[in-house]
Amino acid sequence: xxxxxxxxxxxxxxxxxxxxxxxxKVFVTNETGAExxxxxxxxxxxxxxxxxxxxxxxxxxxxxxxxVNGLISILEEKGIIKNKEQQ
Amino acid sequence: xxxxxLRPSLTVEQVRGTSFNDFQSPLFMAWQLNSVCNLECxxxxxxxxHSMPDELNSKEVMDFCKxxxxxxxxxVAISGGEPMLHPDFFxxxxxxxxxxxxxxxxxxxxxxxxxxxxxxxxLGFRSVQISVDGATPATFEKLRIKGNLQKVLDACNRxxxxxxxxxxxxxxxxxxxxxxxxxxxxxxxxxIYGFYTGKIMRIGRAGQNWDxxxxxxxxxxxxxxxxxxxxxxYAGKMKVYYYPYDVIEELKYRLEHPSTSxxxxxxxxxxxxxxxxxxxxxxxxxxxxxx
Numbered sequence: 001x002x003x004x005x006x007x008x009x010x011x012x013x014x015x016x017x018x019x020x021x022x023x024x025k026v027f028v029t030n031e032t033g034a035e036x037x038x039x040x041x042x043x044x045x046x047x048x049x050x051x052x053x054x055x056x057x058x059x060x061x062x063x064x065x066x067x068v069n070g071l072i073s074i075l076e077e078k079g080i081i082k083n084k085e086q087q
Numbered sequence: 088x089x090x091x092x093l094r095p096s097l098t099v100e101q102v103r104g105t106s107f108n109d110f111q112s113p114l115f116m117a118w119q120l121n122s123v124c125n126l127e128c129x130x131x132x133x134x135x136x137h138s139m140p141d142e143l144n145s146k147e148v149m150d151f152c153k154x155x156x157x158x159x160x161x162x163v164a165i166s167g168g169e170p171m172l173h174p175d176f177f178x179x180x181x182x183x184x185x186x187x188x189x190x191x192x193x194x195x196x197x198x199x200x201x202x203x204x205x206x207x208x209x210l211g212f213r214s215v216q217i218s219v220d221g222a223t224p225a226t227f228e229k230l231r232i233k234g235n236l237q238k239v240l241d242a243c244n245r246x247x248x249x250x251x252x253x254x255x256x257x258x259x260x261x262x263x264x265x266x267x268x269x270x271x272x273x274x275x276x277x278x279i280y281g282f283y284t285g286k287i288m289r290i291g292r293a294g295q296n297w298d299x300x301x302x303x304x305x306x307x308x309x310x311x312x313x314x315x316x317x318x319x320x321y322a323g324k325m326k327v328y329y330y331p332y333d334v335i336e337e338l339k340y341r342l343e344h345p346s347t348s349x350x351x352x353x354x355x356x357x358x359x360x361x362x363x364x365x366x367x368x369x370x371x372x373x374x375x376x377x378x
Contacts, residue, residue, distance in 0.1 A: 010161055014109055017114065021162045021189035022252070026114060026347075
């Protein structure tokens with residue numbers, strides 16, 4: 001997974017702001033979403049993000065997998081992240 | 088519960104209505120780099136032409152760039168005057184892009200040869216926005232004094248060919264409003280990414296020439312109808328964006344919904360709303376963070 005070319009993510013006190021500067025659309029997430037976004041920037045693969053969060057919070061990865069995938073689906077729908085072949 | 092803490096049912100949502108106080112710094116910086124311009128457009132909202140006597144010097148300019156990067160402002164638009172006449176134009180652009188800031192350059196297009204278009208493409212700008220206020224030379228050059236439509240269209244073609252997201256901005260006046268549809272069609276055929284327009288603002292040189300420039304209500308009605316039709320026609324192919332409000336309506340809206348953007352003019356004074364004369368800070372006295 002990769003963020004679309006002109007997408008900028010900035011951590012904020014409430015979570016994060018995602019700015020799709022090409023279409024000039026702004027989105028916000030809470031702290032949980034911000035953490036996932038931050039990991040997505042580093043890890044690229046959803047499974048790696050899930051594993052990292054499971055390890056950090058000492059929980060079964062299945063518990064958080066749907067949340068991570070749910071957010072990723074929304075990000076894909078909004079054109080914020082894309083599979084590498086879509087870039 | 089950990090599960091609740093992690094749950095991103097937060098979803099992603101559009102920020103409309105979110106208070107600008109929630110953000111650590113502006114999301115967008117509009118920067119009028121200079122006042123000097125090689126044209127004397129009748130409808131210029133800045134009265135651009137000559138340099139202001141107190142414009143930021145090179146050191147101050149680069150210090151401001153660094154503050155923008157330090158505050159993680161994600162998106163900057165550089166305009167003028169004609170920004171490409173600024174001696175540090177490329178140095179500024181390169182600095183922003185090296186620091187991954189999304190950058191839009193607003194220019195009259197008269198300094199974009201093939202070499203420059205290639206350089207813009209390499210810099211990976213978010214977009215280059217060129218003013219094209221007419222679909223025919225007679226109309227264009229009546230408004231944009233000393234301008235040349237063919238040269239500007241050539242610049243657009245060079246940018247598109249080089250792979251630069253190229254936008255056209257069009258200001259409707261009595262002189263050119265009848266060419267709106269023709270220009271949008273031309274823009275699409277040229278491979279332009281986006282066509283931007285909105286009502287002319289009664290400020291700057293446009294204010295001085297208001298009586299000869301301002302379209303009638305009937306002309307505006309037809310104008311917006313054309314835009315609606317073209318927006319539908321080119322959906323998914325070219326962005327047709329129009330802002331339907333005038334300055335007064337914009338100001339009323341901004342009272343209720345403050346913007347998360349800031350405008351800096353060539354002498355380093357900062358404004359929240361471009362058309363108003365009020366400043367909210369001065370980069371020579373305050374840091375960007377303080378402003």
